[in-house]
Amino acid sequence: MQKIKPFDHLILILGVLFLCAPVVMALMSSTHAAIDIHSNGLSLLPGGNGIETYTKVLTHKGGFTGDVTGLLMLRNSLIMGLGFAVGKIALSMMAAYALVYFRFRFATLLFWAIFATLLLPLEVRIMPSYQVMSELHLLNTYTGLIVPLLASATGTFFFRQFFRSVPDELLEAARIDGAGPVKFFIDVLVPLSKTMMAAIFIIMFIYGWNQYLWPLLMTTDESFYTLMRGIKSILQVWVGSQIPDYNEAFALAVLAMVPPVAVVVIFQRMFIKGLTESDK
């Protein structure tokens, strides 16, 4: 065993501080009053306004129409995150299945074409995508929010690599056991991919959860507000001498962190379990 030196500890402690301090600060500041934050700066100690602020943030009806609550935004963000994660996994798994298990012309070319789209982030194609959705009359719908972003080169790539590592004999055994393409996919490949699915779920849920630009563009109806937009809009009220509701912004930010953290914690357990158990 190597002796642990104090210097190593120092570096680790600094690292922990760097990572944790902002989170703690946001959490603590959210329990102070807005005035307090404005005059005294961020705080590392709890204040007395916590329950009040969180209740307000979750239930206060805001926005122009006056019925956007924190809960609604939370729900919308969840729909985005889950829709993204589930949709992307389903789509990229099927794409990878076709690429790996079916012999068709230009399969490799097709794969690289899909892979190349990794180089094109959403921002590059945001105007054409918007136009397509607009002409399909899908603005201000969950379909319009989720579907255009479902194709996933990353997911397809990971599932392709995974399927290629599944021994051929498994497919052959399944064929002898009378399993057709669909049965093999559902009965064998999907259960075997659990670990992979958990990993991709984490990535894609957070990706969907953090979407800002696309919902901003796609939805004008306030009932589609997500948490990300909510936080932004609280800070936008800087008119005249009005102080932004810093405490509410922090509270929303803290709330916005909870589901992704939960997803990571839950799926990580599955993920690690899958990693240590799988033995092909």
Place this chain on the structure above:
Amino acid sequence: MAELTLKSVGKTYAGGVDAVSDVNIDIKDGEFIVLVGPSGCGKSTLLRMVAGLETVTRGDVHIGGRRVNDLDPAERDIAMVFQNYALYPHMSVRDNMAYGLKNRGESKAVIEERVAEAARMLELGQYLDRKPRALSGGQRQRVAMGRAIVRQPSAFLFDEPLSNLDAKLRVSMRMEIRKLQQRLGTTSLYVTHDQLEAMTLADRLVVLNGGRVEQIGAPLEVYRKPASTFVASFIGAPAMSLLDARIEGGQLSLAGHALARLGNAPGPVTLGLRAEDLRIVDTGLPMRVEYVEELGAQRIIHGMVGDQALAVTDTHDTPLGPEVRVAVDSAKIHLFDAQSGRRMDKRLQTVSEPAE
């Protein structure tokens, strides 16, 4: 239960590799046939064509009188055991065995009964609810066999099923497979590169070389009368020694020593000598000793006759000098054509041979 017939079967892979050419085999109902040959000779390809996992390029495959060339693996009524077991990792032992039956729409009761029966036969009862990863290699192979048995197929196909097991387990599993097959009476086609496994398991051996059948016959027949130098050197351990010899004036001579009186046409021949047919004696063919393999009950003496290698089995443990004398029994020599390597009948002139 069925016959299995291969008629001029051939396989050319995309890319032009001729993996199998013109194979004819008639397998009787309940027979245990072993395909044996060195790695890459097309054994797996042939087996996979029977299974339906590879398309048949030429010829016909019949199972139970039915031409199956164009049928899916599941419709051929066969079961296959793979070298790496190919168990479904996420299913319990029970589900692994039941999966094929479920897909065929068998009733729950039938499935349960067959799985229980197979588990009893293979002594897997206590492992039924385990996942494959919690089993040893031998147990996994049993599960793979169980999966084959529950289907009650017309034929079992085995592709080197014991190659991933350690030597000791291989011997005991070999026996089990044989006993099981005899008990069930199911026609079996078994692929291996291990000649000993082939000899001990087979009703009949099919020796393959470069995608062609070299010889088909019962193990002892193949051992005693190898049809070619290839079979001779492949079947039997230690391998038969093959030496360049000549027939001249009715005498077979090796490195200047007359070994037997033969009536064959004069010219060069390949002489095959099995180590166990030779004895160390006081006078005879001189051999320079190179090294000795001690096996306990016997030893194998490897040496050189002239510039050609020869192996002799010896049961004594007396110390050896640098040179020994080897007695060759002319009744036990094998002759092969020097060019084609095919077996030649030897015409022994026994009249003048002294009786042993």
